[in-house]
Amino acid sequence: MIKVLQYSFYDLIRSRWSYVYLLFYLVLGFALLFLNNSVSKSIITLMNIIIVLTPMIGTIFGVMYFYSSREFTELLLAQPIKRTTIFIGQYLGVALSLTLSLVIGLGIPFMFYGIWQSSEMMNFALLMISGSFLTFIFVALAYNIGLKNDNKIKGFGYAILLWLFMAVIYDGLFLISLVVFDDYPLDKFTLLATMFNPIDLSRILILLKLDVSALLGYTGAVFQKFFGTNTGMFSSLLVLSVWTIIPIYFISRSASKKDF
């Protein structure tokens, strides 16, 4: 597994797109710190960007790498390597290189700004953790889409739809249902609905830590009331891990059944 991971990883970090992605975060980090002139404000702005952007880059990169590495995959399949190893190795290669771009790209500007001495260190760390979770989750979902669709165009379509649904449409539907079922107690429904969307979950996770009640919104408030800050954070991290593990399990399952 390590060898496959290594090759995918090197293959990716040599590609132009990884640098573009890294550079984007570098510029973003410096620009935000320069404009806001405050670490805590920058972190809130960053949260809004990371929460939408990491899933998008994760899905698109994931599905793109899956299709473009088809030849590499077929070459590996004829070697004495377990199938699961091939696909999980490649997946980890993609997810790790994207995560690295995120952490290094934002880490450098914040380090220059003296994040280590700042009281915001934990908040920044949590932001990086949820960004990494989102990357791992959405690359895994994209890999599942790739494995199920031999047609590239279809695969890309589904991947973009998935991102759009999770990042935009889900919230819309959620809000509409809150308005429509206004007369009923919605606490449990809200909790459950949040659990089913990793993007919402990460947003709440970060906001709970930042303790900005104005930004918590209805879902966040329910979350905080139900769990309290610490249990709330712990349980959302737990659910994010479940969100990571289940798609990975499905990658290995569909990989062992697929014909090449």
Added chain:
Amino acid sequence: MIEITNLYKKFGKVKVLENVGLSILENGIFAILGPNGSGKTTLIKSILGMVIPDAGEIKINGQIIKGKWDYRKDIDYLPQIAQFPDNLSVVELISMIKNLRGKHANDLELIELFKLGPFLDKKLGNLSGGTKQKVNLVLAFMFDSPILILDEPTTGLDPISLIHLKDLIKKEKAAGKTILITTHIMDFVEAMADEIVFLLEGDIYFKGKVDELKKKSDRNDLEHAIATILSENE
């Protein structure tokens, strides 16, 4: 060595292999022939575990291969279309496969034989079809495994490389290996193959010596013998 019983495979509604049974117990060169779409590549890929059969059993060296991967260390495979990751160089690709297999390889000898020296640092995406096929051949022949599977090995090769390829195959045969070849070039089959396995509509129509096939179809040369079989079965 290779034992296949009651193998079935369909892709969607298309039945590609239907109740294929084949046993290759001795060493030598076996040509797998058949018209386009008769299931040659599917059969080969089933042996390699790249295609998962719907039913049936495949044994390699006495071991049932379903769900296994370790047995592939005994097989060297030349895929039909030489497709490699475009942004790797030739030398990187070769060392990658060597590293993955962790076995001794005589790649230098083969690079010399196919005159690939000037291309070693070139990216695979920039190579011509024939050169890619030579790289493909190096990858397939550089390990010393008891089973060798070649899917259309002659595609895109110039006459000199073709002679080298024939010599290589003969050398491997002399070393006591089992070699499966699919091809559409009948001269190549007549010159090389010990036995023919003829696939027709997903089943094995004939297995035996070249002469027996000629006798069966009442023709003197292999090309016409095969054409006769095909037109009789239309």
